[in-house]
Amino acid sequence: MRPFASRAHAGIRSLALALSAGLISVIASQSSTAAERIDDFGDNPGDLLMYLHRPADAAAGLPLVVALHGCQQSASVFDDxxxxxxxxxxIPFLLLLPEQQEANMFNSCFRWYDTDDNQPGLGESASILSMVDFAIRTEGVDPDEVYVLGLSAGGAMTAVLMANYPDRFAGGAILAGLPYGCNRPVNAFDVGWYWRHTFGLDGIDASYACGIVVSSLTDRDPEDWRRFVLDTLPAEPAQWPPISLWQGTGDETVDPDNLQELTEQWTALHGIDTVADSREEMGGIVREVYSGAAGDPLVETWSLDGFGHAVPVDPDGEPETCGLEGAFILDADICAVRRIAEFWQLR
Structure with missing residues (x-):
């Protein structure tokens, strides 16, 4: 176990409070989950828990989807x-649900901001990859069909995993999350970052806030965003996984402008421009797609007008219903996880 007290930091507490500000409490009942807890999955330097849901007709060769909950959530409120x-x-696919422990982070946030957890082979990043390897080894998962998505701090950890191991994931999705490396300086002469890091901004340690609090957004150039990812890797991969990005304009926890920063980071990594190749409007929802030279969609963005800090679901949808409303999970008349699976071409 990693005692949280030994890794306490005032900025971390500010981060967690910011991520949970203005949101309702977690659903009281978290005792049941559709997934099985796996205790001995291998190396676990991040001291995380692992849950695995097998579909009724599970068989070798299925895809694997890794789903990362947000702060104040758990695996049991992120499955059904x-x-x-x-x-x-x-579809079917196997569903892997890593879970944070309060002993690691008192607000149950994945530690996307900590260099002991957001670098290849270290901490929580390594623990989640160990879970993936376990599923490949014991469940016959297709190693070329591994996907990852997450909300909020789980979205930021999704960015970590895709940055740390781009050749291990076939696709990703970030909902109300943050770009990788957003809490680091551009260079040694980044005085603005040093000022925020040292003195905070409006009482928040902005080296951790990283655009979480409105007006504290860390604005970077696309090439800086690209470099933050490449700095972690021994070599650039032959190709980057496609990514789906979701953000509500009414989010008071994560600055909605992070959608633009994430778009800049991932279009830069894919080597494409930030001009959308297609745009689709559905009421207050706007989807834009950024394609490669061959016309294949590499980045898609979803902007939901007035939507808050949550996973969009569609409990009354036709012909299929999707999800249940709860803490951090809100009715938007659109099923985010279904649209993400379609983007990944999971059918």
């Missing part, structure tokens, strides 16, 4: 409520 379990049974 998001619509992931029903979708896993329908």
């Amino acid at each position: 409520e998001t619509g992931l379990v029903a979708l896993a049974d329908e």
Whole structure:
């Protein structure tokens, strides 16, 4: 176990409070989950828990989807409520749900901001990859069909995993999350970052806030965002996984402008420009797609007008319902996990 007290930091507490500000409490009942807890999955330097849901007709060669909950959530409130379990049974795919422990982080946030946890082979990043390897080894998962998605701090940890191991994931999705490396300086002469890091901004340690609090957004150039990722790797991969990015304009926890920063980071990594190749409007929802030279969609963005800090679900959807409303999971008349699976071409 990693005692949280030994790694306490005032900025971390500010981060967690910011991530949970203005949101309702977690659903009281978290005792049941559709997934099985796996205790001995291998190396676990991040001291995380592992849950695995197998669809009824599970067989060798299925894809694997890794789903990372947000702060104040758990695996048990991120499976059925998001619509992931029903979708896993329908497609089918195996569903892996890592879970944070309060002993690691008092607000149950994945530690995307900590260099002991967000670098290849270290901490929570290594623990989640160990879970993936376990599923490949014991469940016959297709290693070329591993995907990852996450909300909020789980979205930021999704960015970590895709940056740390781009050749291990076939696709990703970040919902109300943050770009990789957003809490680091551009260079040794980044006086603005040093000022925020040392003195904070409006009482928040902005080296951790990283655009979480409105007006504290860390604005970087696309090439800086690209470099932050490449700095972690021994070599650039032959190709980057496609990514789906979701953000509500009414989010008061994560600055909605992070959608633009994430778009800049991932279009830069894919070597494409930030001009969308297609745009689709559905009421207050706007989807834009950024394609490669061959016309294949590499980055898609979803902007939901007035939507808050949550996974979009569609409990009354036709012909398929999707998810249940709860803390951090809100009705938007669109099923995010289904749209993400379609983007990944999981059918």
